[in-house]
Amino acid sequence: MIKRVAILANGGDVSGFNAVIRAIVKTAEENNIECLGFIDGYNGLLNNNYVKLSTKDNASGILHKGGSIIGSSLNANVFNYKVVDDKGNITYQDLSEKCVQNVKKDEIDCIFTLGGDSTQKSARDFTLRGLKVIGVPKTIDNDVACTDITFGYNTAVQVATDAIDRLHTTAETHNRIMCLEVMGRYAGWIALESAIAGGADVALIPEIPYDIDKVVASIKKRQAMGKNFAVVVVGEGATPKGGNMEVQEVRDGGEGVINIKLGGAGDKVARELEKRTGLVTRNTTLGYMQRGGTPTSFDRVLSTKYGAKAIELAMQGKFNVLTVIKNGKLDCVPLEDVVGDNKKIGAVQGGTEESNTRVVTEDHDLTKTARNIGICLGD
Numbered sequence: 001m002i003k004r005v006a007i008l009a010n011g012g013d014v015s016g017f018n019a020v021i022r023a024i025v026k027t028a029e030e031n032n033i034e035c036l037g038f039i040d041g042y043n044g045l046l047n048n049n050y051v052k053l054s055t056k057d058n059a060s061g062i063l064h065k066g067g068s069i070i071g072s073s074l075n076a077n078v079f080n081y082k083v084v085d086d087k088g089n090i091t092y093q094d095l096s097e098k099c100v101q102n103v104k105k106d107e108i109d110c111i112f113t114l115g116g117d118s119t120q121k122s123a124r125d126f127t128l129r130g131l132k133v134i135g136v137p138k139t140i141d142n143d144v145a146c147t148d149i150t151f152g153y154n155t156a157v158q159v160a161t162d163a164i165d166r167l168h169t170t171a172e173t174h175n176r177i178m179c180l181e182v183m184g185r186y187a188g189w190i191a192l193e194s195a196i197a198g199g200a201d202v203a204l205i206p207e208i209p210y211d212i213d214k215v216v217a218s219i220k221k222r223q224a225m226g227k228n229f230a231v232v233v234v235g236e237g238a239t240p241k242g243g244n245m246e247v248q249e250v251r252d253g254g255e256g257v258i259n260i261k262l263g264g265a266g267d268k269v270a271r272e273l274e275k276r277t278g279l280v281t282r283n284t285t286l287g288y289m290q291r292g293g294t295p296t297s298f299d300r301v302l303s304t305k306y307g308a309k310a311i312e313l314a315m316q317g318k319f320n321v322l323t324v325i326k327n328g329k330l331d332c333v334p335l336e337d338v339v340g341d342n343k344k345i346g347a348v349q350g351g352t353e354e355s356n357t358r359v360v361t362e363d364h365d366l367t368k369t370a371r372n373i374g375i376c377l378g379d
Contacts, residue, residue, distance in 0.1 A: 002109035002314050004034040006050065009068040010041035010076065010115035010122075014140050014152025015295035016303035017068035020114055023307025025059040031315060035059075036108065041073030041115070042122060046081070046095055048102040063300055066293045075251075075259060077118070079125055079346035094346065100129050110314045114138050117145070117338075117357060120322060124335035125345045127320040134313055135322040135335060136306045140290055143187035145340060145356040146333045147324035151303040156183070156290040157193050163286055164198025164231055171229040177219065177273050177281040179232045181266025183290050188360045190290070191235035195375055196366065201230040202376045204269065206237035206245070207360045210378025212269070216276045218376035228279065234266040238378075305330055 007024055009017050021037065028035040035053045038044030051070065053059045062069055075082075081095045103111065110132045113123040116139035123133045137144040140156035160182045167178040180200075184190045188205025195203035202218060204210045219230045239245050246264035266283040274281035295303065302325075309323045309330045321332040340356025360367060370377060 002033055004108055005110045006036040006038055006108045007112045008038040008041050008045055009070055009072040010119040013067050013072055013291050014138055015066045015155040015293055016151035016299040018062040018065050019300050019303030020136055020307040022059055022062050023304040024112055024311050025053045026055055027308050027311045029055060037070035040071040042076040042078050043073045045099045046078050064294055096129055103131055112310050121339050124339050132319040134310045136310050141184050141187050142189040143357045145338050145358045149325050151299055151306055154298040155296045156190055158296050159290050160190055160194035161197040164200055168231055171231055175228040177230045177279050179234055179266045179270045179283040181234045181236055181285040184235045186237045186357055188235045191233045192360055192366050192370060195233040196370055200233045202232040203370060204238040204378045205235045205360055208377050208379050209239050209241040211241050212272050215376055215378050219277055234269050236262040236265055238265045
């Protein structure tokens with residue numbers, strides 16, 4: 001029987017964090033379970049910095065709010081943690097045992113980890129240290145393995161779709177090509193779904209290397225029909241055939257862990273299209289607009305379902321799993337399945353052979369739909 005649980009939110013912020021927290025706390029209170037929240041994700045777990053969560057206080061009135069009331073942390077890999085000494089020397093150390101001891105000292109029966117692939121990789125690693133963990137899949141990228149959808153994704157798609165709607169009118173008014181670069185890293189879910197929802201003419205995603213000549217041909221075909229404008233959605237990880245992803249920055253994460261910041265794919269495509277079509281072309285990079293703000297009603301419900309399911313699993317004694325949606329139904333899968341071949345403790349980077357990233361496939365309904373309605377995918 002569980003008496004005390006804890007929540008941590010980790011990774012980039014998304015809309016829906018607070019809805020999950022609220023659902024866990026409300027369900028916990030209904031079953032006389034105390035709920036804690038670690039501040040700033042794994043950093044809070046490392047420093048044993050937490051607050052008590054209650055619907056009488058801090059967990060009330062948060063369903064519609066973006067962000068996270070308990071914060072979140074980026075690049076907080078406690079199995080490979082960056083430590084700077086008094087002289088400025090940097091080392092990377094495994095501080096996970098300190099986290100384990102904090103959990104034991106606080107008499108926490110289960111930790112709920114709200115996050116994406118890196119967060120759940122660390123969660124799985126903690127299970128090997130003896131902790132009881134239940135993951136909840138979060139990311140706007142929608143790339144967590146073993147689930148059909150992550151919370152935060154739908155809101156990001158809606159923001160991107162709204163942007164496409166606005167760019168459409170400018171493109172048509174001024175006879176221009178308007179490009180929109182969206183997030184997603186190595187997965188094209190946001191780009192493809194928002195392109196369909198917004199009526200874009202071209203969608204370039206990481207999974208399908210693009211031929212710029214094919215993109216130009218599709219736009220010239222529109223011109224021949226009297227349409228001297230186009231809207232092009234570009235996933236930040238989109239790659240030309242025979243080329244590389246556009247990388248803004250490469251950061252050393254220690255012990256062979258490389259953190260890559262993508263960006264610039266939209267600008268690159270815009271430059272090429274203007275040169276080859278003669279049409280004035282502009283790019284808008286949507287950036288962090290996709291992360292913040294009020295969650296859609298879909299994400300509020302999804303997040304609530306995930307949170308309630310997570311603590312239900314804990315009460316049933318089903319630990320070391322990830323809550324998932326499969327074929328429209330709530331379920332759970334072992335965290336071992338989520339990490340795939342990425343078994344090495346401390347290795348959390350995505351986009352590698354070992355990482356188990358969920359990406360858009362050729363036979364997915366979104367891909368088929370885009371092709372059927374004439375959206376150019378660059379191939």
